[in-house]
Amino acid sequence: MIKTQNLWKIYEIGNEKVQVQALRGVDLEVEKGEYLAIMGPSGSGKSTLMNLIGCLDTPTQGEYYLNSRLVSQMNDDELAFIRNKEIGFVFQTFNLLPRATALHNVELPLIYNGTESKERIQKAKKALEMVDLTDRITHKPNELSGGERQRVAIARAIVNNPSLILADEPTGNLDTATGAEIMKLVDRLHSEGNTIILITHEADIAAHAHRAIHLRDGKIEQDEKVK
Amino acid sequence: MQFLESIGVALKSLIANKLRSILTLIGVIIGVMTVIAVVSIIAGMNKYVADQISSLGSTTFFVDAGWRTIMSEEDYLKVLKRKEFTLQDMEAVKKGCPLCWKVGAEMVAYRKVKYREKYLSDVEIDGSTANITEISDINLSSGRYPSEFENLHNRRVALIGWEVADNLFPGQDPLEKDIKIGNYYFRVVGVAEKRGTFLGISQDNFVMIPITTFNKLFGTKRFLAIFVKVESFGSMQEAQDQVRLVLRARRHVPYDKPDDFAIMTSDTFMELYRNFTSTAFIVMIGVSSIALVVGGIVIMNIMLVSVTERTREIGIRKAVGAKKKNILWQFLVEAVTVALVGGLIGVILGSIIAKIVAATTPLPAAIEAWSVITGLIIATSVGLFFGIFPAVKAAKLDPIACLRYE
Structure with missing residues (x-):
């Protein structure tokens, strides 16, 4: 489902054109239904890799195929379309719209693919049901606990039925117990057939995945089956 | 639908930030109010003079x-x-x-x-x-x-x-x-x-x-x-x-x-009156329009602040699939909504001022439909004109940088 060939990302910082090689030739294949963790210390390039896989950015060099489509050369609007259709993001800091209700936050991806409001609300409610938040749909993020917020974010990630769920340190801002709950939910999503990529530096979170990739200095250092 | 959504977002953020909204609106309100008041008084004078002259x-x-x-x-x-x-x-x-x-x-x-x-x-x-x-x-x-x-x-x-x-x-x-x-x-x-x-x-x-x-x-x-x-x-x-x-x-x-x-004849007088007053009227309308330009700049300023303030929101929207034009529209509609709300209030206050002037001074006033409509169109144009730069700026933002923005 995901196939990258010799992926490079080089940033130029400041006016003096200092080049930072964030990724230096990454080859990666991910099959449908996999549960993958991308690990590595900070500065290893895992965030950069996530941005590329998540179609938020394009590589400096190399090719990236998502569902056999070459996305590495798409323009911003085409990427936006792919993000909307194929990818569900779960962020460490939740990234919910602060002034919108849980329901409206979950509706957001549907707004941008032109789903009609009736169907939109129906789908959003269903997604919230899947994360057990039926009784919280009219609450705003600041009226929800951290775990609840992350569940809203997960509902938003799955509402459009994406091929890939990208979770970037999903438990990073949560206490251990809540984090465990969220991971249980992620595990469940995987068991329901979703493809999941976790970006984390915590070994016990990565342990939920079935495959782990270790990045170091912009290269894949190790690629192992966990279970 | 996205259009209505944008109007909704705009009105919600107007209500949520009351003080800021009042400050934003005040420029357009004063601008439209002045123009409407001046135009109404001019229209009133023209009508009154025409009546007087035709009584000949x-x-x-x-x-x-x-x-x-x-x-x-x-x-x-x-x-x-x-x-x-x-x-x-x-x-x-x-x-x-x-x-x-x-x-x-x-x-x-x-x-x-x-x-x-x-x-x-x-x-x-x-x-x-x-x-x-x-x-x-x-x-x-x-x-x-x-x-x-x-x-x-x-x-x-x-x-x-x-x-x-x-x-x-x-x-x-x-x-x-x-x-x-x-x-x-x-x-x-x-x-x-x-x-x-x-x-x-x-x-x-x-x-x-x-x-x-x-x-x-x-x-x-x-x-x-x-x-x-x-x-x-x-x-x-x-x-x-x-x-x-x-x-x-x-x-x-x-x-x-x-x-x-x-x-x-009465026509001669009408012509004399027009020759004598038309330049003065154009100058009066021109001067009162300056307030509108200031109002527009205030909108632009606030919209720029709003774009910065909501960088993360832009990032979130882009991450879940908003295209450039979606973001552009959202901010443009917000600017126009703000300007239009200001325009409406301005039209109402301007009409009230014209009525007060007519009641307390020898100057007559006539509030005409076309001047109200023009006032609203001008307000919309001001919103569009001064909203476009902040909206384009918002649309061009990089989603990754936005999501990382604190």
């Missing part, structure tokens, strides 16, 4: 040496050199113009008018032929007009304006009382109906006396104007030509020289 009637014109059309010092010096009309000229017009149904004349002077210890200085004294009351509208509130007979015999009778009656005879009947005009006594035979004010100048501060009496007591060289009424509008032009012919012959104007007098 479409079948009436008058002729003088040019005093009533002076627009510059040059005009003044030119008119000063011209010969004044006399009653003989009027008689000649009567004879030489078969299309002229009624021909009258009026002369003007300003004198002190006194009754016992009460007096008014600088009252307009009109020396008129008896038929002038049939040519231009002067309605009586009591008494009668000076008669043809009194005109023929230089009688000292007077028809007084409403304001003169009110000032000299408070609570009394002025009829058959003797007033003193300058140094001469006149008997009041009639009181005119109240005519109101025109641009703050009273239309009721006059005394009308027979023109023959006027000639005898106040002199003959007094801006005499010949008044002509034709039977139907169709013969206006031809009657004017006949009058022109008679007067040019009498004044010995060579065929290749322009008239040394002026023929005036």
